[in-house]
Amino acid sequence: MPGAGLDALRAAILALFPDLSGARFTLLADGWESQAVDVDDRLIFRFPRFERGAGELAREARLLAVIGPVSPLRVPQTRFHPGPPCFALHRKLPGAVLLPAQYAALPETARHLLAEQLAGLQLALHRLDPGPLRQAGAGPVWDWPEPETILRQAWPRLPPALHRPAERIAAAALPPDPAGSVFGHFDLHGWNLAFDHASGRVQGVFDFAGSGFGPLHRDFVAPSLIAPDLAFRLMAEYEAQGGPKLDRARIAWLTGLHRLMELGEATEAQVARFGLLGNLESWLPHLP
Template sequence: MTPDAALGAFRAAIVRSFPELEGASFTLLAPGWHSDAVDVDDRLVFKFPRHEAAEQALAREARLLGLVRTGVTMPVPDLRLHAGPPMFSHHGKLRGEHLLTRQYEALPERARQELAEKLGLFYAEIHRLDRPALEAAGARPIEAWIVPEEILRRIRPVLPEGLCAYADRTVAAWQELAADPHGTTYGFFDGHGWNMAFDHAAQRLNGVYDSADSGFGDLQQEFIYSNFISRDLTARIVGEYEVLTGRHLDRQRIELLSSVLRLSELAGSADDPEHLPAMLGHVADWAARGTV
């Protein structure tokens, strides 16, 4: 289906349930991994899952967000489901844009610290949510990364020679890593800049979205995703979190897991010519600035 045809089908489904939007402006957003999304009048977002597994994930995300929204200060989407057919969700749009590395680096000290304070509080609050209630709502372990030997097998044919030793060191260190002393927690586990609604004019974070990857995972893994924006931001978040929770986090562990994430994502895209260049770029850039 062409983008225009897809948008037409989505628009028809939306208007059937919301006839008051007949004259609204509809825009197809960049596709996600599991769903297509439509922006309506720059104030509403509708998500259409592509398959049954995506439908189940969207329903689970809606239930979990109902618990998260009442337990954290950070604004998150108020996701409402429509059974359809086709099944879809809608929520009020969180105002803001993605936060990328170059944009973060242009922020003044005050804005950087305020951002870290908001995210540190968000993680402290989401990690305190009631586990039995989350389990009853469908929370489950986060998706596991590809196993070490398979990562190396997949990436060696596509990895530049200069990065092979880096990959070997990273995977070896990961295999020797002890269990997280803080155990597991329910968390967001996707806190990169592509899931942030950042108001660049006001230099303020207005909320986070896309909780499809949330679930139970090792607590310190929560803090690796902001490294897609900046190590400086991650260091600030970690510092704020430690003050709020009294937990001491292992910076070297967070650095190592950030490296493993990039290699695992590269392994997952090794046979995908569309995404492979970007994943190689992530690994090369991270390795050039890293310490593993």
């Protein structure tokens, strides 16, 4: 049901779950790959936006069955319904998203705890046995386009003041990741957290659709969307908990390239809604 409205999604849910007829249905903000419906603040139904999304939701449910028992943070216990219509269902994790302005208001103790919790999750994922993950359908994360392609796509949206910085980002020649490949979330930003603002703790993590095997340093790109401060705290905490030494310059260049890539690939509405030009500008001071 690509792009269906709330009424159509509600009807599809009630056709299979008529006992929810008296529930409150809320269409959550559209994600990049799926639409989500919140039912009574306790159930989440996710419908793929594209045909390829059905397979992704099914794969994610299988992966979560492997990840859940070893994750230090709660993850959804997802059931996949092949349809029609196709959707995934899980109980809502308690908590809310963590936006940049909310992170900025956190006290020092909460910032440290957040980095500690996310580092523990990353280490647990990076140390998972690849065998069961591959049996569940885990594969390589998607390859980014060549830097020259990323720059060309973003160029029409770049103001003249950002031409030189963007060219520097695209020209940063990075060899293959010296740390190799790991299984990771690869999209660990504040919109994928269930954060308890009262206690200052992460209650859970969701959206493992983009998870897979990829370059270790690339798994540290997304957290900076919450705040650069968190990204650097997370790197230090990851190492303190026993993770390998990280190349911060490499992560800085990868983050710049990722923000340039998002700017070029997004729709005009997404550029405005997610502040993608501002995301790129805010990261420039952190480049080597």
